[in-house]
Amino acid sequence: MPAPVHAGADFVPVFLYVLGLAVFAQGTSEFMLSGLVPGVARDLSVSVGAAASLTSAYAVGMIVGAPVMAALSARWPRRRALAGFLTAFVAVHVVGAVTTDFAVLFGTRIVAAIVNAGFLAVAMSVATALVAPAQRARATAVLLSGVTLSCVAGVPAGALLGEWSGWRSAFWAVALLCLPALALVFRSAPADAARRHEISVRREVRTLKSRAVWSALMLAAMVNGATFATFAYLAVIATEVTRLPASAVPGLLAAFGVGAFIGVNIAGRTAAGQLRRGMLLALWSLPVGWAVMATTSGETMPLFLVTVVQGGLSFGIGSTLVSRVMHVASDAPAMSGSFATVALNAGAFLGPLLAGAVTETTGDYRDAVWVSAALATTAVAVVSGLPATRPAER
Template sequence: MPVFIHVLGLAVFAQGTSEFMLSGLVPGIAHDLSVSVGAAASLTSAYAIGMVVGAPLMAALSARWPRRRALAAFLAAFVVVHVVGAVTTNFPVLFATRVVAAIVNAGFLAVAMSVATALAQPARQTRATAVLLSGVTLSCVVGVPAGALLGGWSGWRAAFWAVAALCLPALTLVFRSAPADAARPRDVSIREEARALRSRPVRSTLLQAALVNGATFATYAYLAVIATDVARLPYGAVPGLLAAFGAGAFVGVTAAGRVGDGRLGRGLVRALCALPVGWAALAITGACAGPLFVLAVVQGGLSFGVGSALVARVMRVASHAPSLSGAFATVALNVGAFLGPLLAGVATGAADDYRGAAWVSAGLAAAATAITVTAASRARTRARARTQEQPL
């Protein structure tokens, strides 16, 4: 595995920390800038919207740039907007920095995915994608709790400064160690790539990725209140529960990178079939601390492992769209991350039970499983038809 892919993983770790750390900084931001808690919490939605809009837009705009220039420009812009966010005393300016940060984050991730798959050998492209996504999972396990602690000790601005500082080594390494192949421009036809993305396998896999990530974040957003209000655990147990979920996610992504190949194989189908069962089990047993912790680890591993495998599959089936495939995979994941908690909020409000979020996750995962089983069945039918057509 080329060392430069791990450099990209470091940058993704810093960006993932920025994306998720807001949940622990909302009270401090609301107090310091004299805005409501709801207004401060909207910074999270601003980031999600920026990711959805920014991924295809930035991928298209930077398609003809040398890869080194694109990666460095996006990462440098990410550093600058965090410095601006750290010093501003104006909430609209802070809101704008979150949107811009998300747009350049999406652009960086889209380019990084295409570079990682181009640098890796064909048999290791899934692992290369997993290295990038492991940066996101590590940010959940390490970066977000560290940001929350730093924000508690030194204020929310310190967390913004820390993210900017964390990006600097990656930015330096991008300038110094980006391989020549990653810096050479390509003749890119965005129109042809867009046509390639309209194929049934690509659309099906993007939908699956959105559903699986929606299922993941529908429950993840409510995991803390399930622990405190349903399982009656002390608030001090919440970081441990979130860390357990994140540790499972890291193991899942790592395992998917080692055994996945971007195909719709039996392992992926079985993992997808297990997902809705696990979410339903969490909904049923979520009032008990032991099963809650165990299922947090299991579902974290399955969810992020399957999600990583689906992203690798998008890159495989959309090989004729190397610039846009990573961008649309990013869009699918973030659409799921945005809509999943919204659906969970409707369900928990209607049932007056936070375990309704896990039932939403089970339903979304079941929909993804149905699509997968149907696609696998079609693939087997086509394979049998080709076998029968061959002359004896």
């Protein structure tokens, strides 16, 4: 890996924005299914529930794929790893766009998630290696900005494409969107070849025994679980609780994405993977915000305003916690990105499941937001139980 570039406090290599473009395409693919489920169910003659399971398939693929792909690619040249994962991602979207078999489509979602996880794990290790230590949080934020921008623009655009041209057009659009990033990866990615003696996957996995690493992973999973417990139900809350027309849903999702984008960028400029007072204050504010949303979601204006705020808090804190994982797992430079990816996607998978179990029992979709409040409160309790931070981390 080339030495980090020290070109000023605000310097971020242009190549990180190339990686951000790829992450934007992958984030769009991950989240766009929520708006394509009816079309998939109708076109492939399956139930809505079966079509909705494509989202769970992607989450499971991310959880399984992150550590496996990071371990397999740990000794690959970075350019080959990034290009290989991105090429496979394009290929499975082409297959998904043309298949008429739901089982094949389901399989492509799992494979897409696995290679997405591999790409993200390698991209995060590349990003943190290309910048000075003080800039690692900002480098992580550049990558995660791709995810938040996919919420703002990619997901609504995919929903519109699905409505105008059918769900297959959204798959084609994701494949095409990856091509410029793929070309730039071939041209600009570090071409170093990792030597076998430089990386020990077994030694890196042993960092999971660290209490600091486990705490950071638990926090990331709980915060993301809280985020997606509500995000998965935002559309239903808008139409069934707030009584908004379905046409207002893309705007509400975009509002969440705008807040997320702002939060990630603020976190990238103010944090360094450490539990500073500002981040702790934001974390303590998180359950309060979810409680406010749960109690005011019957009104349009409060719903939109709190959605923006919670999007900002959730993704800003999440971005900081990703940096935190990579900070405390610095002895695992090849695998730490995959640890963070697993934690985030475990939360994204389990949060909606827990929210679904609660709302099915109570019949009130607002209880999904109370699940978010409970998970965020648990995260606060975990932080409160941690040993006092060193002065450098305050």
